Amino acid sequence: MIGIVVVSHSRALAEAAVGLASEMVAEGDRPVIAVAAGLDETTFGTDAAAVAEAIGTADSPDGVLVLLDLGSAILSAELALEFVDPEIAERVKLSSAPLVEGLVAAVVTASTGASLDAVITEASRGLAGKQDHLGDSPAVVESAPVAAESAAMEIAVSNEHGLHARPAAKLVALVNGFDAAVTLTDLDTGRGPVDAGSLSMVATLNVQQGHRLRVGASGPDADAALQAISALADRAFDDAPAQPVAETESQTTPPSAGGSGLDVAIGPAVVVDASVDLSSYVRSADEQKRSDEARAAASAGLARLRDDTAQRVGAAEAAIFEAQLSLLDDPTQLKLISQAITDGSSAPDAWHNAFDELATTFEGLDDAYQRERAQDVRSVRDRVLRALTRGTAVPAVDPLDVAGYPEGGILVVPELDAATAAGVDAGRVAGIAVRAAGTTGHGVIVARSRGIPLVTGIGDVAVADGVLVGFDARDGSFVVQPDEAAFRAAIGTRTAERAAALADADQPAVTVDGQTIAVLANVGSVQDAVDARGADGSGLVRTEVLFGNWRQPPTVEEQAQVFRAVAGALGGKPITIRTWDIGGDKPLPFLPQEREANPFLGERGIRVFRRRPELLRDQLKAICQVATETQVQVMFPMVTTAEEVAWALEQLGAIGTHSWGVKVGIMVEVPAAALRIASLADGLDFVSIGTNDLTQYTTASDRGNTNVAALADALDPAVLQLIDRVVRGVPAGVEVAVCGDLASDPDAAALLAALGVHELSAVGPQVPLVKARLRQTDLTAAAAVAAKALSLPSAADVRALLQAEL
């Protein structure tokens, strides 16, 4: 994607123009837009050096478009081209397009991945819509050349605001993917035909809601283009405010490169320290310059990460880095930093102080979503600090910088945060070793779902960078300078096991004694569903993750569309959709929550909606709508009392007759719910045990707190006793499933089946392995082992028992 630079005399003007243009496209699709405007916040003027820097920030192999206001902006921009690397200057184009209109057209066009030339053309046509509307200049509706049309059709525009820029951009992007000339004519106004491959031309039609369009096409792909346009029109031009639709589209792209899916790994250690070591930092004569360079390097690194991540993992994960990038451009922070440097601070001190203070501010906010940004602030700070250490004796390693460490290395990290787990290149690392204990944190879950070999709780073991290390997560061993041959042999065996498991993935998991256990996949994105090999459906669709990036609540139709895509990716097998499970550590941008002293004991899951049921009702409508087309169950999270169950059923009943056929269940995460399951589950179709939360509530151990996370072990006999109680206590006919991470561990899955759980939902990459393990299990014999496990004193004893006897 090309980058864009805005040069203006006024910073306020430039930033407002960028804000206006940015609204047109989803965050994840936006090009990098760098601003060089004003001499400072309030002084008008342009600065060629700043323009050169902005060009560096926005630079991409696809080129950079510079939009400018007037006078010195033009001179400064031209001069800036003399300051940048000639190789970069060659791919920079200055545009004479009007700033605001040109920028809007450029951002929208660039977001479709259009070439620099195409973006320039669209930007310079930016005035066309306005001129046409006001009629104060020669007719600008350029009629498309009337080629011999080979096909034509009519479509209707259902979008509330007509074919405005966002849906128009989707249409244009789609059209440009075909080898066909496509024209549009608005049958209600008689305007057109215009070139459907040009955003400005489509904009000049000013198509309103309800208008009918005639779509003509010629060329080799004419028919295919029309079919695709028709489908797009049926989907209301995918005009959703954020990315899940993009994920639907990603089905056509190759699946993200995942890890090996093994639990054993060997490779050179890539040691990432908890804090950036600045002890060998030496001040320079010009700390401001150092600071600027480090910021530019951090910015370039983040932009690269964002693009890589978007391609390898998905737009949702890439958005984390987009947000981090904006922190680097924050004028207030930059001012603070420069002021500190002017006052005599070193660059690292200036960044440390300014960003630490910002992180503290974020942590003090009421909205949980905002509070999580503190993590981003620290991550950005460390990125700049690492850049500042470059060239010093001990340059710090960036865990996400794929180019920064050897292929096949093992990342040794103090803790694993979700952003690192999501962003790390699974094809490049052999595995991740986490010093902190705990197997249920977000980062661990993300890494596991991506199939990256992982061991946790290795502790303070001394590891030098580059030294060969190996681990085997089955017994939790981590070895420095291991017996390489033995590890290679183990990897060979496990790979063969995995290959065999994958080969049989689509076969049902039938135990030795002939019982069939359903093994399903937990899904947080359409891609998860696509990647889930051999899953008998999804036992947990995490809606708060599917829509985690949305700034506004998705509509009923938008949700239904995504649910359909998930079900479609699983070939119509049953899916269990969990209603919004927010609160605790899972904030949603469109549902701000007040700060709570104990969020995990506060308004979580269904509790959130007692005060505002509208969002829940919309979701239930969407679920019921999709349930008429495919096998869907609905599940309410964080239920504690029978009164809550009754309330949830009442909400569902209010949807009308649609809800009659939908199977309904609750999650069992609260110990109280497990203890009184007999009364709680009365009248339900199923219950599904969420082992992560059930474990942290039973052991009173915050799974996010590395100091106590080791206590939150789902194999703790106390947790197993509660599971056993649920299996034996549910009313007749109520099915029991487990959708927590415990079901992803093959040995634990066998134990759960032996306890009588006949439906397990695991992370996608583990599904074939869980199935393979179950096929080797004799449940009749295993039941005795399971009974023994319940009375053991600790999780470690249970683990030893599983190794020895199951």
Place this chain on the structure above:
Amino acid sequence: MGEQKTVEDFANWLRDLAVTLHENAAYLTELDSAIGDADHGTNMDRGFTAIVAVLDETTFESVDELLKKAGMTLVSKVGGASGPLYGTFFLRFGTALAGAEITPASVGAALKAGIGGILTRGKPELGDKTMYDAWAPALEAYDGAVAGGSDLGGALAAAAEAAAKGRDATIPLVARKGRASYLGERSAGHQDPGATSTTLLLESAARTLA
């Protein structure tokens, strides 16, 4: 002929010019308010004040280093069109003097390079009512003086005198470049601020580099 000019002499020129521009800031701004955006005096003053600050804290080894730093400072601090224009002038003026002995001829070649930069940047033509209307006759007069055997100070004095004539000649012109061009015919009857500051620059050079 005076003795070989040093970095210190060129620095003194910049300091003198800074004082001159500061004293004339209100005047330049007043000229600019008639036909532009009323910021030329403020902008130039800000730029040269920044240059003086750089001079105060940095020691320069060579004339070209000094002039290039001055150019970069103007680029970043002036803000208006005069930033990239004067900035480019000093950058190229300095670059042309890199490694050269300071002689009337080498300074003439450097002036030509600097003015060439202004031409590249602003694409002005004679009579567009811009600073070029002062620069062009100034260069011609400088070259003429050097050809006639004049020393550096004499050549610069001739250049400043020609620039002043060029500046005065801008009064009746209709602006065709810059913000003033939006005014069209209404720009006639006013002296061009850019040609005025150019003249101040050359007059200062003639004073300090004589």
